[in-house]
């Protein structure tokens with residue numbers, strides 16, 4: 001049967017895709033298990049799919065070349081004004097991640113120096129401190145024998161401590177659980193809004209809105225604590241810039257940032273900088289405990305940690321969808337995508353595309369021995385809006401995996417597959433319990 005030429009409201013049909021009735025019947029699956037829905041849509045219709053949605057016209061791009069076209073080649077013809085980023089900005093404001101091109105460009109130029117090599121090397125100190133603390137906690141937990149812990153919770157706390165130490169020079173100690181839980185609740189609210197077409201404005205006090213607003217307030221409190229701590233530890237004038245907070249607070253900037261802009265960047269970096277890394281690490285542990293050979297290889301040779309981390313990011317990319325709005329007509333994979341369409345690029349699918357990967361569903365860290373491929377690997381996005389924390393995240397991820405694998409036994413206690421909650425990042429739906437015991441060298 002031929003697809004209809006229009007999807008209501010005069011939206012032209014330019015690519016194959018599911019019919020309206022079929023998509024309506026899949027609504028439950030789309031909200032409860034979006035990854036499976038995306039996979040089956042891709043299997044049914046191929047690398048460029050148009051959903052039967054009238055406004056905006058909505059496309060799913062799955063080919064490595066198509067992803068490159070949208071994120072790199074046609075970057076100037078796209079915007080971040082999408083439902084995904086509009087909802088996220090309820091939490092992060094106009095920070096670097098959600099800012100649209102005009103506000104984003106000068107901000108990226110301003111913040112980039114905070115991610116130079118020397119600064120990233122400095123985060124090694126905070127990674128080591130976080131790991132020393134984790135060792136102490138685990139030694140206590142295992143004092144009378146192996147213990148069962150939620151490694152997802154452990155990775156969240158560790159990643160938050162490292163982010164706050166490296167970027168803002170503070171120790172979050174007692175506030176770790178408070179900040180990680182506020183982040184998760186706020187992000188959960190973001191996703192719930194994106195999945196509910198009739199979400200009411202945040203100002204209307206529905207129970208869900210109130211919960212989200214309380215979480216945002218808790219994040220604001222964390223920002224206040226960070227700023228107070230820096231005010232109490234002022235360095236003399238002329239002192240060299242220490243970290244990202246110094247860049248944000250620099251009074252000599254051509255246009256110093258307003259209070260709101262500083263708040264938005266701090267929340268952006270708390271949110272973007274720790275939940276992503278924690279998600280990547282949690283799934284790396286999952287892959288390692290379910291592939292004992294790879295775990296043993298890593299224990300014997302901890303320098304393999306970077307391969308393991310990169311391959312885990314391929315199979316479980318924390319940012320599993322990246323969205324853009326088209327500003328003009330684009331051609332992607334020979335398909336016309338009209339101006340003002342929503343384009344969804346899913347790293348989850350691109351990373352499984354056999355056009356870029358042999359045996360794509362298998363966990364094979366060695367495939368990164370020759371480095372990351374130019375095409376088809378986008379866990380950190382690509383092009384101008386590539387993740388600013390990419391190198392910090394890769395360092396953090398590999399050092400944490402190497403250290404823990406060298407010092408601890410981590411074993412699976414689950415026998416069935418771990419259900420995935422595809423939220424802002426990919427999370428295990430009910431934590432990731434594992435058995436830990438001290439490795440006696």
Ligand code: HEM
Pocket residue numbers: 096097098104108163268269272273274276277280317318319322323378379380381382384385386387388389390392393
């Ligand atoms: C494994 C960990 C991480 C993953 C998978 C990840 C993923 C991503 C992706 C896919 C983007 C691009 C989004 C888009 O194009 O729409 C992005 C952007 C960004 N990430 Fe990350 N990220 C990670 C770690 C970090 C860290 C550690 C930080 C901060 C310290 C960070 C801060 C940001 C910021 C601020 C942006 C926006 C950059 C811009 O638009 O100029 N991320 N990240």
